[in-house]
Amino acid sequence: MSYDYDLIVIGSGPAGQKAAVQGAKAGQKVALVERDKVLGGACVHRGTIPSKTLRENALRVKNMRANASLANFQLAEDTEMATLIDRLDQVLLAHDHYMRKQIERNKIETIHGRAKFVDAHQLHIAKVRGEAQTLSAENIIIATGSFPRKPDNIPVDHEYLFDSDSILSMLYLPKSLTVLGGGVIASEYASIFQALGVKVTMIDKYPRPLGFLDQDLTDKFVHAFTDMGGTWLGEHTVVSARFDGLAGVITECSNGATIRSEKLLCAAGRIANVKDLCIENAGLALNERGLISVDQNLRTSTPNIFAAGDVIGPPSLASTSMEQGRRATCNAIGLNLGRIASVIPSGIYGIPELSAVGLTEQQAIEANGAAIVGRANFEEIARGQISGIQDGMLKLVCDPQGEQLLGVMIVGEGATELIHIGQMALLNDAPVDIFVESIFNFPTLAEAYRVAALAVIGQRKRAKP
Amino acid sequence: MNNLAFENPDAQTIAHALQSRTASRELEVPLLPEVANKVITLSQDPESDAAQLASLIQSDQALAGHVMHIANSAAYSPNATLVSLQQAITRLGMNLISDIALAASISAKMFKAPGFENHIQSIWRHALATALWGKEIARQGRRNVEATFLCGLLHSIGRPVVIQAALDCANKTHTKLSEADVLLLEENLHTPVGVAVAQRWEMPQIVCESIEFFHAYEKATQAREQTTMINGGAAFATHMLTPDQLSAEQLTALPVLADLNLYDDEVQSLLDKKDDIKSTMEAMLGR
Ligand SMILES: Cc1cc2nc3c(=O)[nH]c(=O)nc-3n(C[C@H](O)[C@H](O)[C@H](O)COP(=O)(O)OP(=O)(O)OC[C@H]3O[C@@H](n4cnc5c(N)ncnc54)[C@H](O)[C@@H]3O)c2cc1C
Numbered sequence: 001m002s003y004d005y006d007l008i009v010i011g012s013g014p015a016g017q018k019a020a021v022q023g024a025k026a027g028q029k030v031a032l033v034e035r036d037k038v039l040g041g042a043c044v045h046r047g048t049i050p051s052k053t054l055r056e057n058a059l060r061v062k063n064m065r066a067n068a069s070l071a072n073f074q075l076a077e078d079t080e081m082a083t084l085i086d087r088l089d090q091v092l093l094a095h096d097h098y099m100r101k102q103i104e105r106n107k108i109e110t111i112h113g114r115a116k117f118v119d120a121h122q123l124h125i126a127k128v129r130g131e132a133q134t135l136s137a138e139n140i141i142i143a144t145g146s147f148p149r150k151p152d153n154i155p156v157d158h159e160y161l162f163d164s165d166s167i168l169s170m171l172y173l174p175k176s177l178t179v180l181g182g183g184v185i186a187s188e189y190a191s192i193f194q195a196l197g198v199k200v201t202m203i204d205k206y207p208r209p210l211g212f213l214d215q216d217l218t219d220k221f222v223h224a225f226t227d228m229g230g231t232w233l234g235e236h237t238v239v240s241a242r243f244d245g246l247a248g249v250i251t252e253c254s255n256g257a258t259i260r261s262e263k264l265l266c267a268a269g270r271i272a273n274v275k276d277l278c279i280e281n282a283g284l285a286l287n288e289r290g291l292i293s294v295d296q297n298l299r300t301s302t303p304n305i306f307a308a309g310d311v312i313g314p315p316s317l318a319s320t321s322m323e324q325g326r327r328a329t330c331n332a333i334g335l336n337l338g339r340i341a342s343v344i345p346s347g348i349y350g351i352p353e354l355s356a357v358g359l360t361e362q363q364a365i366e367a368n369g370a371a372i373v374g375r376a377n378f379e380e381i382a383r384g385q386i387s388g389i390q391d392g393m394l395k396l397v398c399d400p401q402g403e404q405l406l407g408v409m410i411v412g413e414g415a416t417e418l419i420h421i422g423q424m425a426l427l428n429d430a431p432v433d434i435f436v437e438s439i440f441n442f443p444t445l446a447e448a449y450r451v452a453a454l455a456v457i458g459q460r461k462r463a464k465p
Numbered sequence: 466m467n468n469l470a471f472e473n474p475d476a477q478t479i480a481h482a483l484q485s486r487t488a489s490r491e492l493e494v495p496l497l498p499e500v501a502n503k504v505i506t507l508s509q510d511p512e513s514d515a516a517q518l519a520s521l522i523q524s525d526q527a528l529a530g531h532v533m534h535i536a537n538s539a540a541y542s543p544n545a546t547l548v549s550l551q552q553a554i555t556r557l558g559m560n561l562i563s564d565i566a567l568a569a570s571i572s573a574k575m576f577k578a579p580g581f582e583n584h585i586q587s588i589w590r591h592a593l594a595t596a597l598w599g600k601e602i603a604r605q606g607r608r609n610v611e612a613t614f615l616c617g618l619l620h621s622i623g624r625p626v627v628i629q630a631a632l633d634c635a636n637k638t639h640t641k642l643s644e645a646d647v648l649l650l651e652e653n654l655h656t657p658v659g660v661a662v663a664q665r666w667e668m669p670q671i672v673c674e675s676i677e678f679f680h681a682y683e684k685a686t687q688a689r690e691q692t693t694m695i696n697g698g699a700a701f702a703t704h705m706l707t708p709d710q711l712s713a714e715q716l717t718a719l720p721v722l723a724d725l726n727l728y729d730d731e732v733q734s735l736l737d738k739k740d741d742i743k744s745t746m747e748a749m750l751g752r
């Protein structure tokens with residue numbers, strides 16, 4: 001049987017892109033189908049890059065406020081959102097340029113259209129310009145990403161009540177914002193908007209945001225957030241939220257609490273984006289979590305169809321999606337691969353940043369019965385003092401003997417870069433002593449690794465029976 | 466500007482005069498009605514409440530009457546008679562009332578252009594329809610819904626201003642302009658004039674840009690998405706108001722719909738809103 005292509009990739013987000021490039025590099029005839037006008041997916045256009053661009057300006061605003069003695073600074077009353085994401089156009093342009101070059105260089109055919117399965121090998125492609133077409137391929141990779149989950153009781157209208165895809169389309173910076181959720185996206189936006197001077201109330205049913213991290217880290221985050229003026233309402237269940245018909249949004253909780261704000265962001269998680277795909281025509285179905293199930297080779301239950309990125313669920317990160325995309329292709333065409341790294345760092349670009357890799361203290365205790373941890377507060381590190389970093393902490397999680405490094409967690413500016421030092425140590429099964437035996441630049445935040453490692457080593461004797 | 470094919474050669478002089486006055490910011494721009502200005506300010510102030518908006522609208526009797534009339538129209542309250550403005554605001558929402566008040570206070574009646582009243586009225590209907598369609602397109606694409614009403618409403622504000630200024634100018638210089646000449650001036654000058662009006666009215670940057678690049682949305686920078694949505698909104702408006710000029714088929718084939726990345730089924734679900742939008746528009750115009 002001959003097909004139009006060896007490989008068709010659906011979706012041009014981080015997963016799709018890397019899948020397509022890998023295929024082409026291995027000499028396959030590849031097509032990349034994307035329903036949007038532009039390549040890059042949620043990562044480039046609605047999520048990662050735009051939010052991080054806004055964050056950069058939020059940080060600037062926050063720093064200028066903090067340094068009021070150096071420069072008299074106040075954000076204008078009616079600051080337009082566009083001003084705050086002003087560099088975004090350039091960032092996106094540069095990104096788009098680089099991406100297109102890579103795709104052209106690798107002779108990947110890009111097709112602007114919306115794909116739908118006809119059967120396991122054929123796709124119907126609807127177009128916004130011109131006739132629809134049907135394409136076939138030996139292997140197909142689904143990389144259609146995710147979209148915001150809409151709870152029934154939150155009527156998102158993109159005018160008063162936004163989701164994470166539309167929040168940056170607000171015209172003006174609102175005076176107040178309610179954020180529903182305590183996950184990564186909620187925490188990032190809540191702290192970014194608070195840093196910009198918006199009065200933010202964050203509501204979640206759990207006692208703390210970012211529950212997958214240890215409490216001492218999230219405590220620091222919540223402290224920093226409330227210190228900026230934000231309100232955290234944990235253990236509050238939202239019953240309803242609606243536009244009040246006048247000028248804002250009313251959010252009601254089951255305990256009777258009522259919160260009024262100008263706008264609301266509903267960040268209640270994201271679900272697999274398969275709504276146009278008709279996956280049933282290819283013999284596929286969503287699992288009970290609304291995701292596409294894959295095996296460790298990223299293969300779906302239909303042997304020639306693979307899936308990668310947000311459609312298969314957590315960790316739902318751009319970084320991981322890229323590697324999954326690449327691996328899906330390698331598996332599809334039988335290229336040998338090592339095991340996918342089990343230590344995946346997560347970066348949370350809140351203000352302050354948080355990042356973690358490996359086991360949390362909680363998980364280490366569950367796995368080994370006990371754990372030795374060492375902490376270093378940034379306030380105690382020269383670089384932290386110079387930069388005035390508060391609420392910064394680095395924590396090393398080790399085995400009960402205080403020898404083997406099991407995990408690293410960091411809260412504070414620079415966390416998402418700093419984490420990679422710990423990640424490399426973990427990947428090499430390094431003993432915690434490596435941080436004491438190596439010399440770090442001074443003054444740097446990396447010095448915190450040394451301080452925390454010394455704290456671990458200091459506890460060894462006590463741990464020995 | 467290149468010489469245009471005017472019927473009366475003196476029209477070229479008027480064209481140059483209007484153009485240089487626009488460039489030097491000396492063009493006479495109608496004042497943004499005080500109420501409209503306050504409506505915009507109030508509707509953007511989260512601290513403001515229904516009572517404030519009501520008392521503002523009440524300060525302008527004609528406007529108050531108009532808003533009550535609209536609020537009581539079938540499109541908004543099918544089986545209720547609203548007696549007070551405040552009640553209307555509570556029922557319909559401050560934002561909707563301020564849209565209504567805006568549309569009513571910046572209106573065709575602002576312009577004095579004898580002989581062109583009907584033409585200006587139809588420009589206005591089209592602008593209002595563009596504003597309403599723009600909002601739906603934005604909602605569909607999860608894009609800036611908020612700003613679209615204002616951008617749509619004002620996208621063609623230069624047109625009546627040009628007509629009025631041209632007639633004034635002709636009067637002063639005792640020149641006779643034919644209808645065709647006036648329309649040619651309108652066509653060629655409305656964009657820079659519209660931008661000048663929006664700037665004078667201190668409209669947000671996004672509004673100014675969407676006027677400037679309405680006809681060439683691909684050249685817009687900051688407001689590219691917004692401008693494309695308004696351009697698409699205008700196409701839906703043309704189709705709704707004058708289907709013989711733009712049939713559903715012709716509409717669907719327009720490049721702007723592809724540029725908005727609207728797939729056929731998405732265009733269809735927008736078209737399904739036609740009746741709703743029409744009655745909202747009629748109501749807003751006080752029919
Ligand atoms: C606000 C926000 C902030 C984030 N911040 C970070 C961060 O800091 N770091 C990080 O690592 N991750 C971050 N993420 C997560 C990251 O964006 C996602 O994990 C990543 O984009 C997933 O990539 P993907 O390729 O699976 O899907 P996507 O990027 O969602 O791409 C899917 C593509 O498929 C296309 N598509 C869908 N259906 C079809 C169809 N039928 N036919 C053709 N094309 C189709 C879509 O148009 C889209 O372009 C963030 C996400 C959000 C929302």
